[in-house]
Amino acid sequence: MDIRGNASVPAPTGLPRAALGPVLGLAGAVAALQLALAGRYGFHRDELYFLSAGRHLAWGYVDQPPLTPLLARASTAVFGGSPTGMRVVAALLCAATVVLIALAARELGAHRAGQVLAAAGTAVSAMVLAVGHMLSTASFDLFAWAGIGVLLLRLLRTGERRWWVAVGAAVGVALLNKDLVLLLAAAVLPAIALAGPREVLRGRWLPLGAAVALLVAAPNLYWQARHGWPQLTVASGISDQDGTTNRLTFVPMQLVYLSPVLIPIWLAGLRRLRSDPEVRWARPIGYGYLALCVLVLVLGGKPYYALPPLLLVLAAGCEPVARRLRSPVRPVAALLVAALVNCLITLPVLPERQLAAVSWIYPESAEQVGWPELTSAVATGWEQIPPGDRARAVVFATDYGEAGALALYGPRLGLPAPYSGHMSFTDWGPPPDSATGPVLLVRPAPYPEVERAFTGCRQVALVDNGRGVPNEEQHAPVLLCSGPVAPWSVLWPRLRHSY
Structure with a gap:
């Protein structure tokens, strides 16, 4: 199969050994940090809304599907009604996302060092730390998209079309949290048709996966239809109100959300997905990310909407970067710097009186006070x-x-x-x-x-x-x-x- 899916370069079927020990250690450390800091400030405005929505459980709300309010209610019921109790779920989702991106790197051929680098890079990125600190729709979205990414990589790597059923189920669950996952489908499916392997699009398994997604999401879709699709009105309002700002800040915010320290690995991932014959089968992930960026820009969506596939591109760059490293000293130092800076900005590290120093960069920190x-x-x-x-x-x-x-x-x-x-x-x-x-x-x-x-x-x-x-x-x-x-x-x- 050539670069457009017409000549034959089979995808590898074997996988390197999973680096479970260090990856789970990093994920556990992130969760422990999140939980240790979870109660230093108060609730965020969105969390207060989710608490109220959780007391009015429904299959849908005007601005979102039902999953995040349900998670808010469940987390506070099990772990207590404090900010820490509500944020246990967010911390666990954050840790799981770290593991999933390491698994994505493994699907892309990363050995132990590459998997650990993928987990560490995910753990120190500003967006992952931010959504792991407080419960939001982005907390589950990031986890769900990372899981869908791993399933897509397995599908593309093996050519086993039965994986479409698992992808469909994951998309359906993601739809119960936020409709944005439809943008991922709109970006990735044409990318597969363009870059191959096109064989995975043939047969009954893709339609069956789509049917599973619709079946899982059906209760919310029915609620939205009965209420006149109010989420479309909300999305249009966001675009009308903030669309210009979102478009102007899209590129710089992508880099900030990831961390400037990780840009070389991300660029290595883009290069690898474009030109490395060993991962030619994964090229739709790179094209899909770029297509998603275009869709978000056209729609005036928020820059973080495109972050989950960006992490998959980062995962693609970890193995070649890890191979070139002669000493772990410099990358470890760089990751520690990224962790310190991003923790300072996104987590409740500073005393509340000093929040003005970082809230101009990350306003959500100030919305947890008062x-x-x-x-x-x-x-x-x-x-x-x-x-x-x-x-x-x-x-x-x-x-x-x-x-x-x-x-x-x-x-x-x-x-x-x-x-x-x-x-x-x-x-x-x-x-x-x-x-x-x-x-x-x-x-x-x-x-x-x-x-x-x-x-x-x-x-x-x-x-x-x-x-x-x-x-x-x-x-x-x-x-x-x-x-x-x-x-x-x-x-x-x-x-x-x-x-």
């Missing part, structure tokens, strides 16, 4: 409502993070359940029309469309996280309004927003 203080500020505003009026009063938040924080921390301060028009919080409302006010409104920035829905608003409190951490909620005003301008059932469609 939620109890926000709730206290809202409680201060609640105390200004006469007790006789509280039965008709409503607490309304413009953002799902604020609403999630109020749902978690509010009851101990005597606050009622919050309402919000953001994402799936909209589906868990509206307040009853008998709740004629007052309305306690918290919003991190001016939001005229929301404010016009209420009358007689005045500021009664100001959020201060007490550590000077600049984030979206710092110095957010809490407004006390006389009431809504119309019954909630009439206002609610106006208050819905998904970005």
